[in-house]
Amino acid sequence: MLKRYTMLAAALGAAATAQAQTPAPETAAVQATITRFFAGMRAGDSTMVRSTLAPGAVFHVLATRPGQPVRLLPESPSDFVKAVGTPHKEVWDERITFERVLIDANLASVWTPYEFYLGNTFSHCGYNSFQLVKLAEGWRIAHIIDTRRKEKCK
Template sequence: MKYLLLSALLLPATYATAQTASVETEAVKKTIQTFFEGMRKGDSTLVRSTFAPGAVFHTIANRNGTTQLMPENPSDFVKAVGKPHKEVWDERITFDKVLIDANLASVWTPYEFYLGSTFSHCGYNSFQLVKLAGGWKIAHVIDTRRKEKCK
């Protein structure tokens, strides 16, 4: 009887925690989806709205058989998004893993990048987000890029 009573008391707390985690997971995903929506629309204001102050971008490149960590300037990226370009920048992602602890989220997303309808490259993004007063914001993005062996 004691165990039944204890289970009855703990079940609502477990359910509430699961609901909160689900809401936070969806909010994190929404920030990333907004980032890519801004890219597709060429809307630099929308893209910038997803960044935390001091956000950092990196890509992992293979140059002449050597792996290199290449920094990218988020401001330059935002300017490039906002400049008129002939083809839509369409990065198609799926959410592989979303991990959250308090105000920190880590998100792993395989992707394929298209210029209009033409495949360009693929890889994985790793996003680090922080929950600030204005909601979940992207603090760091690092990605891989290749033309084959996607996913």
């Protein structure tokens, strides 16, 4: 009897490990939208970036400067998309990892640490917090807020 429970516990443990390593289809779809956003940014492809955004998307940055209070600053998604598509000398390369993806029905929240490079030169780092919604055409980014700093990166 004990042997049967041990085998069952081992099987359940293996199944849990396999599940943790393989993203659920919705998690993979959410991650694909964010990956496409940054691929478009690296490629300078404003159409690709725009395709990942929900209508009415909102961008914010938490601005911090030594000796000053933190400020919440809006950024224009339209201006960002336009800047991505405007030729620039260096590739905009934001390197992220998916630390946490939470999904309930048609809402997803994603936490991604990042390092941003202009070409091969480190610029800044921080964390992105994405809010995505599942629309008829799939997962789209509704809100991005991020922190930015030049030191104390992961």
